[in-house]
Amino acid sequence: MRALPSTKRRGxxxxxxxxxxxxxxxxxxxxxxxxxxxxxxxxxxxxVSRMRSLGLAIHGWASEHQGRAPRSSHSAIGHRELxxxxxxxxxxxxxxxxxxxxxxxxxxxxxxxxxxDPPRSPMLNVYFELDPxxxxxxxxxxxxxxxxxxxxxxxxxxxxxxxxxxDHLMAQYFAGTMDDLPAARPGSDxxxxxxxxxxxxxxxxxxxxxxxxxLDRFHPDKAGKxxx
Numbered sequence: 166m167r168a169l170p171s172t173k174r175r176g177x178x179x180x181x182x183x184x185x186x187x188x189x190x191x192x193x194x195x196x197x198x199x200x201x202x203x204x205x206x207x208x209x210x211x212x213v214s215r216m217r218s219l220g221l222a223i224h225g226w227a228s229e230h231q232g233r234a235p236r237s238s239h240s241a242i243g244h245r246e247l248x249x250x251x252x253x254x255x256x257x258x259x260x261x262x263x264x265x266x267x268x269x270x271x272x273x274x275x276x277x278x279x280x281x282d283p284p285r286s287p288m289l290n291v292y293f294e295l296d297p298x299x300x301x302x303x304x305x306x307x308x309x310x311x312x313x314x315x316x317x318x319x320x321x322x323x324x325x326x327x328x329x330x331x332d333h334l335m336a337q338y339f340a341g342t343m344d345d346l347p348a349a350r351p352g353s354d355x356x357x358x359x360x361x362x363x364x365x366x367x368x369x370x371x372x373x374x375x376x377x378x379x380l381d382r383f384h385p386d387k388a389g390k391x392x393x
Contacts, residue, residue, distance in 0.1 A: 208352065213367065215275075216276075216326070216365050218257065219324060221363065222256035222257055224312075226256060227311075233311060234249070234323075235247075237249055237288075237291065237332045237333030238250075238331075240294055247262060250275060257274050279330075286330060287324050287357075288331060293309055295309050309385050315361055316385070319362045319364065320388045321382060321385055321388035323359045323361045326348045326358075337384075340376055341375075341377075342375040342376070343371060344370045346374065347372075355369055356369075378392045379392055380392045
């Protein structure tokens with residue numbers, strides 16, 4: 166008599182289970198990496214938006230001061246002015262410009278994290294503070310105090326994210342290659358730059374200054390020249 170076929174259900178073998186686990190782990194890793202990239206991109210875009218607001222506020226302030234850029238904290242006091250961050254606070258939605266107000270706005274508005282290592286800050290290109298009547302720099306730079314008057318506004322840095330707690334970049338003293346400028350946000354490999362014409366870009370380190378290539382995106386008279 167012929168035996169009836171078995172109806173017993175066959176279970177997964179150990180090999181099959183391991184294959185399924187490996188596939189699930191691989192998919193999870195891909196999904197996690199994609200999520201991290203999306204989150205990093207969103208953070209970069211958030212910084213671009215914040216820096217664009219700062220650039221617009223600086224230009225708005227300048228429009229009410231004969232086109233002159235505000236000064237950084239290292240020279241503002243000598244000219245009876247406030248540092249550029251305090252000067253533009255009213256244009257960023259703050260009613261007063263005292264130090265406490267600035268301290269409260271530094272992280273959400275300016276993107277300064279005092280606990281970061283190293284800290285990062287948006288810094289003003291110091292060339293736009295130079296005044297031929299007061300400062301001893303080459304060529305009596307009469308137009309440098311007026312950013313909109315430079316010859317290559319789309320190629321000249323107004324603000325850049327940089328490492329440190331200062332609010333300005335002493336670009337006239339740069340030498341060699343500035344590989345860490347602009348300073349990238351943690352988790353990113355690009356840093357944020359606001360150009361004089363108002364557009365904002367994310368740039369890799371070393372894209373702004375390299376004396377070996379005659380690259381200088383800070384000097385108002387050299388920024389528009391092709392690299393050597």
